[in-house]
Amino acid sequence: GAVVSQHPSRVICKSGTSVKIECRSLDFQATTMFWYRQFPKQSLMLMATSNEGSKATYEQGVEKDKFLINHASLTLSTLTVTSAHPEDSSFYICSASKGSMNTEAFFGQGTRLTVV
Amino acid sequence: DQQVKQNSPSLSVQEGRISILNCDYTNSMFDYFLWYKKYPAEGPTFLISISSIKDKNEDGRFTVFLNKSAKHLSLHIVPSQPGDSAVYFCAATGTAYKYIFGTGTRLKVLA
Numbered sequence: 001g002a003v004v005s006q007h008p009s010r011v012i013c014k015s016g017t018s019v020k021i022e023c024r025s026l027d028f029q030a031t032t033m034f035w036y037r038q039f040p041k042q043s044l045m046l047m048a049t050s051n052e053g054s055k056a057t058y059e060q061g062v063e064k065d066k067f068l069i070n071h072a073s074l075t076l077s078t079l080t081v082t083s084a085h086p087e088d089s090s091f092y093i094c095s096a097s098k099g100s101m102n103t104e105a106f107f108g109q110g111t112r113l114t115v116v
Numbered sequence: 117d118q119q120v121k122q123n124s125p126s127l128s129v130q131e132g133r134i135s136i137l138n139c140d141y142t143n144s145m146f147d148y149f150l151w152y153k154k155y156p157a158e159g160p161t162f163l164i165s166i167s168s169i170k171d172k173n174e175d176g177r178f179t180v181f182l183n184k185s186a187k188h189l190s191l192h193i194v195p196s197q198p199g200d201s202a203v204y205f206c207a208a209t210g211t212a213y214k215y216i217f218g219t220g221t222r223l224k225v226l227a
Contacts, residue, residue: 044217093159105215107159
């Protein structure tokens, strides 16, 4: 299957700082990328859908000013957690789709964010 | 509002036997369904999918069944192997391209 690389895999930051997570599709062009958040023992909660060259579409309850998403190219999307707080600590996962209907989405390895 | 539900949080199966994981959905606009396998601290790995125009799709030891009238799908793994132990998520998508995930079922295959 296609390869999606997410970086970093693990990050610890201080409260009030910002953290950027990168998601790259290595062997295909991803017109659509998705950002998920997973709390312990819970499902993957979709945060936002990003389309290359346009603004991301955020799910209800997700603060767009807090979770900045940029999809500047067909192979890269970034999620920036701004002014991080301990409650932002979570496992963040990106996925990428080739954009055509009825195809699987490919997932990155995930990023464990810990805000201290 | 959980549009995709997996009502069994965990399942234990003896090695060699069949594992059946179930998933229910509520949104009739979903037309493509997927199963993913996930290990702790890793991203999900795609296993198998099914389009709403089919009721069965088979790939090796994995078979997915779709019952549209009941809005229900299931994943059958036979024979189950210890390496299958993981958390399994079903997911659904439609014209909005968003992939909505169920809550996951932790499968444990006992040797």
